Amino acid sequence: xxxxxxxxxxxxxxxxxxxxxxxxxxxxRVHCVTNSVAQNFTANALLAVGCVPSxxxxxxxxxxxxxxxxxxxVNLGTFDRERREATEIAVETASEGKRPWVxxxxxxxxxxxxxxxARELAARGPSVVRLNAxxxxxxxxxxxxxxxxxxxxxxxxxxxxxxxETDLVTDGTRAAAIGNGHPLMAKVTAMGCAASALVTAxxxxxTDGWRAAAGALTIFGVAxxxxxxxxxxxxxxxxxxxxxxxxxxxxxxxxxxxxx
Amino acid sequence: xxxxxxxxxxxxxxxxxxxxxxxxxxxxRVHCVTNSVAQNFTANALLAVGCVPSxxxxxxxxxxxxxxxxxxxVNLGTFDRERREATEIAVETASEGKRPWVxxxxxxxxxxxxxxxARELAARGPSVVRLNAxxxxxxxxxxxxxxxxxxxxxxxxxxxxxxxETDLVTDGTRAAAIGNGHPLMAKVTAMGCAASALVTAxxxxxTDGWRAAAGALTIFGVAxxxxxxxxxxxxxxxxxxxxxxxxxxxxxxxxxxxxx
Amino acid sequence: xxxxxxxxxxxxxxxxxxxxxxxxxxxxRVHCVTNSVAQNFTANALLAVGCVPSxxxxxxxxxxxxxxxxxxxVNLGTFDRERREATEIAVETASEGKRPWVxxxxxxxxxxxxxxxARELAARGPSVVRLNAxxxxxxxxxxxxxxxxxxxxxxxxxxxxxxxETDLVTDGTRAAAIGNGHPLMAKVTAMGCAASALVTAxxxxxTDGWRAAAGALTIFGVAxxxxxxxxxxxxxxxxxxxxxxxxxxxxxxxxxxxxx
Numbered sequence: 001x002x003x004x005x006x007x008x009x010x011x012x013x014x015x016x017x018x019x020x021x022x023x024x025x026x027x028x029r030v031h032c033v034t035n036s037v038a039q040n041f042t043a044n045a046l047l048a049v050g051c052v053p054s055x056x057x058x059x060x061x062x063x064x065x066x067x068x069x070x071x072x073x074v075n076l077g078t079f080d081r082e083r084r085e086a087t088e089i090a091v092e093t094a095s096e097g098k099r100p101w102v103x104x105x106x107x108x109x110x111x112x113x114x115x116x117x118a119r120e121l122a123a124r125g126p127s128v129v130r131l132n133a134x135x136x137x138x139x140x141x142x143x144x145x146x147x148x149x150x151x152x153x154x155x156x157x158x159x160x161x162x163x164x165e166t167d168l169v170t171d172g173t174r175a176a177a178i179g180n181g182h183p184l185m186a187k188v189t190a191m192g193c194a195a196s197a198l199v200t201a202x203x204x205x206x207t208d209g210w211r212a213a214a215g216a217l218t219i220f221g222v223a224x225x226x227x228x229x230x231x232x233x234x235x236x237x238x239x240x241x242x243x244x245x246x247x248x249x250x251x252x253x254x255x256x257x258x259x260x
Numbered sequence: 261x262x263x264x265x266x267x268x269x270x271x272x273x274x275x276x277x278x279x280x281x282x283x284x285x286x287x288x289r290v291h292c293v294t295n296s297v298a299q300n301f302t303a304n305a306l307l308a309v310g311c312v313p314s315x316x317x318x319x320x321x322x323x324x325x326x327x328x329x330x331x332x333x334v335n336l337g338t339f340d341r342e343r344r345e346a347t348e349i350a351v352e353t354a355s356e357g358k359r360p361w362v363x364x365x366x367x368x369x370x371x372x373x374x375x376x377x378a379r380e381l382a383a384r385g386p387s388v389v390r391l392n393a394x395x396x397x398x399x400x401x402x403x404x405x406x407x408x409x410x411x412x413x414x415x416x417x418x419x420x421x422x423x424x425e426t427d428l429v430t431d432g433t434r435a436a437a438i439g440n441g442h443p444l445m446a447k448v449t450a451m452g453c454a455a456s457a458l459v460t461a462x463x464x465x466x467t468d469g470w471r472a473a474a475g476a477l478t479i480f481g482v483a484x485x486x487x488x489x490x491x492x493x494x495x496x497x498x499x500x501x502x503x504x505x506x507x508x509x510x511x512x513x514x515x516x517x518x519x520x
Numbered sequence: 521x522x523x524x525x526x527x528x529x530x531x532x533x534x535x536x537x538x539x540x541x542x543x544x545x546x547x548x549r550v551h552c553v554t555n556s557v558a559q560n561f562t563a564n565a566l567l568a569v570g571c572v573p574s575x576x577x578x579x580x581x582x583x584x585x586x587x588x589x590x591x592x593x594v595n596l597g598t599f600d601r602e603r604r605e606a607t608e609i610a611v612e613t614a615s616e617g618k619r620p621w622v623x624x625x626x627x628x629x630x631x632x633x634x635x636x637x638a639r640e641l642a643a644r645g646p647s648v649v650r651l652n653a654x655x656x657x658x659x660x661x662x663x664x665x666x667x668x669x670x671x672x673x674x675x676x677x678x679x680x681x682x683x684x685e686t687d688l689v690t691d692g693t694r695a696a697a698i699g700n701g702h703p704l705m706a707k708v709t710a711m712g713c714a715a716s717a718l719v720t721a722x723x724x725x726x727t728d729g730w731r732a733a734a735g736a737l738t739i740f741g742v743a744x745x746x747x748x749x750x751x752x753x754x755x756x757x758x759x760x761x762x763x764x765x766x767x768x769x770x771x772x773x774x775x776x777x778x779x780x
Contacts, residue, residue, distance in 0.1 A: 035315070035316075036296040036299055036315075036556040037299040037300050037303055037315050038300075039556055039557040040300060040557050040558075040560060040561065040709060040710065041300065043557055043709035043710075044708060044709050044754060044755070044758070047707050047708065047709060047754060048707065048753070048754050048755070053709065054627065054630065055555070055556075055557050055597075056555075056597070056627070056631075057600065058600035058601075058603075059600070060600065060601070060633055061630075061631035061633050061634055064630060064631035064632065064633070064634075065627075065630050065631060068630055077315075077316070080317065080318035080319065080320065080342055081318075081320070081342070082600055082601070083318075107314065107316070107325075110314065110321075110324060110325050110328055111316075111321035111324035111325060112324065113320055113321050113324070114321055114324075187307050187308065187506065188304060188307065189300060189303035189304050189307060189313065190300065190303075230752075231503075232490075232500075232503045232507070233308070233502060233503030233504070233505075233506040233507055234304060234307060234308050234502050234503065234506050235304070235308070235498070235499040235500060235501065235502025235503040235506075236499055236500070236502075236503050238304070238499075238502075238755070239499055239755040239756055239758075239759055240752075240755060240756070241755065242753060242754050242755025242756075242758075243751075243752045243753030243754065243755040243756050244753070245753075246707065246753040246754050246755075247752070247753055295575070295576075296556040296559055296575075297559040297560050297563055297575050298560075300560060301560065337575075337576070339576060339578045339580070339581060340577065340578035340579070340580065340602055341578075341580070341602070343578075367574065367576070367585075370574065370581075370584060370585050370588055371576075371581035371584035371585060372584065373580055373581050373584070374581055374584075447567050447568065447766065448564060448567065449560060449563035449564050449567060449573065450560065450563075491763075492750075492760075492763045492767070493568070493762060493763030493764070493765075493766040493767055494564060494567060494568050494762050494763065494766050495564070495568070495758070495759040495760060495761065495762025495763040495766075496759055496760070496762075496763055498564070498759075498762075499759055
């Protein structure tokens with residue numbers, strides 16, 4: 001249980017800034033099980049903040065990669081027979097090695113089999129589940145609202161990071177609402193996958209899943225705002241957010257963070 | 261058969277403009293069976309015009325995705341055992357649900373097995389086949405010219421969209437020659453795949469395959485010209501065409517379209 | 521054995537310039553077995569210098585593609601069952617047709633099975649192996665230094681291209697140290713894969729593997745420097761290097777090359 005003197009959402013800007021510095025200093029290895037649409041952008045986003053990404057999906061070697069990584073992302077955008085087998089090995093390896101892992105149940109609202117697999121995975125103890133309102137509703141059987149998300153996090157002793165106009169990150173006890181970001185983020189594919197990858201990276205340097213997730217989404221939202229100011233549309237935005245993540249410093253995060 | 265008073269190529273600029281507005285208003289779901297080289301750029305092109313792309317290739321769930329989509333793209337750049345199985349399920353699902361689908365027989369000139377598969381698929385009633393001269397020649401056994409392409413479309417009761425310096429779109433009765441576009445489009449991978457995806461998207465909002473294909477290629481060509489004016493080479497061109505697709509409005513399409 | 525009057529490293533700038541002109545004139549077909557993270561960027565890099573890339577990984581058709589190509593890249597970033605089978609067919613086809621091929625043993629330091637497969641492939645006579653210090657150390661069992669790399673090339677009668685702050689290209693007799701490049705190249709995924717693809721392309725127009733590899737890395741490094749001057753971070757750098765490769769001419773290569 002969380003002691004009453006742990007940091008609250010109001011202190012998140014400083015934590016987010018510290019997380020960013022920690023990523024750059026420690027350069028964690030992040031293994032990503034993600035779909036081929038998102039792999040390139042996700043790898044570049046992780047490189048931009050100083051991490052070392054790897055992406056193999058082969059069942060024959062994913063265990064070796066995960067056991068040499070600091071954290072694991074499981075994005076269900078990839079879902080065929082071999083990928084499913086690889087995912088299971090990856091989660092098993094992460095669990096055995098007590099490595100943190102993040103579940104991003106992309107598009108579970110589109111295919112029942114995918115939703116079933118996501119439920120199985122959610123029950124295996126991911127540090128954080130990052131998802132949108134529609135995916136939440138499919139997995140938890142209730143419309144997403146601040147109250148239902150907090151209740152679902154508490155009932156499942158899990159950290160939930162719900163993306164939306166305002167992101168909500170909660171472990172059932174604490175809740176942070178993150179107002180950073182920009183509408184262009186919804187017009188570029190893999191932006192959510194990259195956000196989940198950044199949550200994963202932060203878990204490699206911060207054991208408190210709530211702080212790691214809220215800090216990561218704050219960093220990502222601030223980078224999105226800086227990128228939008230230099231963009232002429234979704235194409236240049238996708239380029240500019242990588243530049244922004246690379247150039248971002250803690251002081252800018254503190255100055256621009258809008259977390260309540 | 262087409263009645264004599266249906267719109268002619270000369271009216272295409274206005275149709276193309278209306279199609280673009282319709283895409284933005286209706287935000288159709290477009291499922292893409294496409295290769296991993298093209299997936300990211302294709303998804304971003306669809307998002308830029310207001311569509312909702314999905315890309316899974318898993319045989320286990322592609323039926324669910326296609327049955328929840330408004331149109332299907334089948335790009336043969338992806339061609340291994342599981343992909344082939346997934347493609348067959350996708351086409352079957354689209355046909356049963358009377359959803360339009362587009363075939364892009366990429367590189368059939370390079371491998372006989374791929375050409376055979378493309379011929380089988382072409383016989384299953386795609387709304388449009390988009391291809392280049394070399395692919396046409398492989399599939400139809402004759403050099404591509406205005407006359408042979410129109411004849412092939414008529415003989416196979418199919419809409420053919422032949423890309424080239426001037427694009428030719430024909431259903432065997434009507435023919436539109438689209439002069440828009442830019443040479444840099446041939447220097448960026450997946451540009452043709454994205455054009456096929458835009459044809460697919462337009463089929464989701466326009467049942468006349470000839471109009472949908474000609475309109476889509478007009479929109480794409482105009483965006484290419486606008487992008488080229490802001491580019492320093494193929495790298496910045498690929499970025500700028502996404503910006504251009506996102507910013508494009510009907511008036512600009514009408515003003516710049518060169519369709520005869 | 522190399523005769524004493526063959527060109528030395530000091531003549532490399534002129535060779536590199538000639539190689540670039542040759543790529544543009546001959547437009548070789550380059551088939552790439554590479555991972556899905558790298559496919560798009562690799563294809564665009566090859567297109568930017570005037571080549572025709574293809575990327576299929578299907579065991580059913582890769583033989584047809586390789587037999588219609590001028591050179592083959594094998595990048596181990598792709599390593600699952602079907603890809604492994606496809607790789608073996610690709611290498612077999614290239615060897616039978618006496619087509620040059622390049623091995624890029626990505627991340628062999630992360631998984632023993634991948635390292636074993638790389639060793640098997642290295643024994644099958646690639647024209648060039650391009651790798652970094654950590655991959656060299658895994659494959660050859662010794663720390664990478666100028667002397668150990670030259671010795672390994674001589675012992676295995678192979679051309680080794682070791683990337684690093686200064687690239688080292690050696691066939692065991694000749695050695696070129698290439699000082700071109702920029703630190704941002706290490707902050708963008710697939711940059712090394714694209715460099716290997718450019719080595720492959722140069723082998724399609726130059727039978728001397730040492731010259732082809734050293735020339736390719738000189739061209740790529742010069743493009744990287746030009747791109748960095750126009751970039752605001754890794755996102756815009758990845759775009760600008762494609763523009764730079766497309767715009768690069770022989771005179772600029774000669775002027776900027778730093779090869780000793």
